[in-house]
Amino acid sequence: MANQQNSNPAARSARQAVAAALRAATYEILPFASTEEKVLDHVPTNVPLTVTTTEAKGLGPTVDLAVNLCEHGYRAAPHLAARQVEDRAHLRDIVARLREAGTDSVFVIGGDAREAGKYPDALSLLEALEEIGHPFSTVGIGGYPEGHGTISDELIEQALKAKAPHATQVITQLCFDANTTIRWARKVHSDGVDLPIRVGIPGAVSRQKLIRISAGLGLGQSAKFLKKQQNMFWRFFLPGGYSPDKLVERLVPAFAQSDNNLQGFHVFTFNDLESTESWRQRWLAELS
Template sequence: MMSTETNEPVTHSTEPVLLSKREALARALRNASYEILPFKKTEAAVLEHVPQDVALTVTTTEAKGLGPTVDLAVRLSRHGYTAAPHLAARLVRDDAHLADLVAQVREAGIRSVFVIGGDAGEPAGPFPDALSLLRRLDEIGHPFETVGVGGYPEGHGHISDELIEKALVQKAPHATQVITQLCFDADTTVRWARGIAARGVALPVRVGIPGAVSRQKLVRITAGIGLGQSARFLKKQQNMFWRFFLPGGYSPNKLIRRLTPSFADPQSNLAGFHVFTFNELEKTQTWRKEWLARLEEA
C-alpha cells in the first residue's frame, strides 16, 4: 500500500476516525513535513535542528538545477531522514538524464519524490510539465512509494484556474498526495480541497504553511536563488511578502487555528501540514515544539 508520507502506521479501516480539535491539530503538527532549500549550510542545519521523524522535501531552483537538489536529498537520506527531492520536469534534459536521477535516488534508498513542472522559461527536454514527467516515470517503472504533486488553492500565476485544476485531475492517478502552495486564507484552502475531492481527486492534501521565518531571511533567500528566479518567486509570492513585511512580521498561528476544524472533520481530505521553512530550521522546529507542548498541556 502506498504511503502518504506521514509518521503514523498505515491502517486499513475505512471507518472515519473522530478526533477532538486539539487531537487533530496535534496530529497534523506531529506529522508535519518541512520544505528546505539546497544551500551550502542546509545539511548541517538539518542535522542540528531537525529530528529524523520529520519528513523533508528539497526544492529545486532554475539557477542551480536538479543536481544540488538530488545530492542533498541523497546525503540526508543516508543520515536517516526521509528526504524527497523536487523533480522539476522542465529541467530534465532527456530520458537518460531522468534514468540517472532515478538511479541516484534509488541507490540511496529514497522512496519519495515531489514532481513539479518548474519555472524554467523553456523546457530543457521533452517534459514541459509535471504530468508528462509523471507519465514517463510510470512507464519506466519508478521505485517511489510516495509521489507528491502541487496544489494551488489561489490559482497559478501563469495558468488559468480551469487548466490547473484539469491538470490536477490528470496527475492524481500517478500520485499519492497533494502539497499545496502557500495560501493565507483558511476558508479558501478548505473550499479548494473540497472542490478537488468533488472532482474525483481522492488524494490526501498536505497544507502548505510558512514556518517561523524572519523578513531578513526572506530577503537573503531571494537574493541567493538568482535574479531571474527571484523575480518569478517574488511575483508568485507577493501576497506572502506583503504579509511578512507588516509591522511585527507574520505569524502562521491564526491560519493554523482556522484550519483546525477541518483537520478534525472525519470527512476532510486535509492530512497534515507542509511547512515552508525557507531554511529557518531552528526557529521553525522550536515553534512547532512549543505548539505541541501547549496542546499536550491543554
C-alpha cells in the same frame, strides 16, 4: 498559540487531528551550501523533508542534498521539475541515484524553466517515471488553492485530475486564507480526487531571514519568487516577522471533517529551521 483544551468532543477531535498533522509535518528546504548543516543541527530525523529546485541551479544541487540527507537518516524528497529533465537517460540517472541512496519519495512539478526537454509538464514526467518502474512509495503533486498566475483555473483542475492517479498526495502552495484553502479542498474532494492533502503553511520566519534567502536565490530567481508570492511577502515584514499561528487555528475545524481530505501540514521553512522547529514543538506541547 492554541487555546486551552475545549471540553467539546468535536473540538477535541479537531485538536487531535491538528496535533497529528503537526507531528507528521513535512519541511520544505532550499538547497544552499549551509542547508545540510542546519538540518542536522535543528531538525529531528523523523521529520520528512522536501528539497526545492530552481531554474538557476538546476536539479543537481537538489538531488545531491536529498541524497546526502537520506544518508544521514532523513526521509528527503527532491523536487523533480519536469522541464529540467533533459531526456529518458537523464531521468534514469536521477532515479538510479535516488534509489541507491534509499530515497523513497519525490515531489513532481512542471517547473519554471522556459526551455523544456522531453517532459514539458508534471504529468508527462509522472507517466515516464511509471514507465521506467520507479521505486518511490510517496509521490507528491502540487495544489493551488488560489489558482496559478499563468494557468486558468479550469486547466489547473483538469491537470490535478489527470495527475492524481499517478500520485499519493497533494501538497498545496502557500495560501494565507484558511477559508480559501478549505473551500478548495472540498471542491477537490467533490471532483473525485481522493488523495490526502498537505496544506502549505509558512514556518516561523523572520524578515531578515527572508531577505537573505531572496538574495541567495539570485536576482532573476528572486524576481520570479516575489512575483509568485506577492500576497505572502509583505506579511513577513510585520514587526518580528510572521507567525503562522492564526492560520493554523483557522484550519483546525476542517481537520476533523471528512469532506476535504486535509490530513497534514507542509511547512515552507525558507531554511529558518531553528525557529520553525521551535514553533512546531511549542504547538505540540500546547496541544498535548
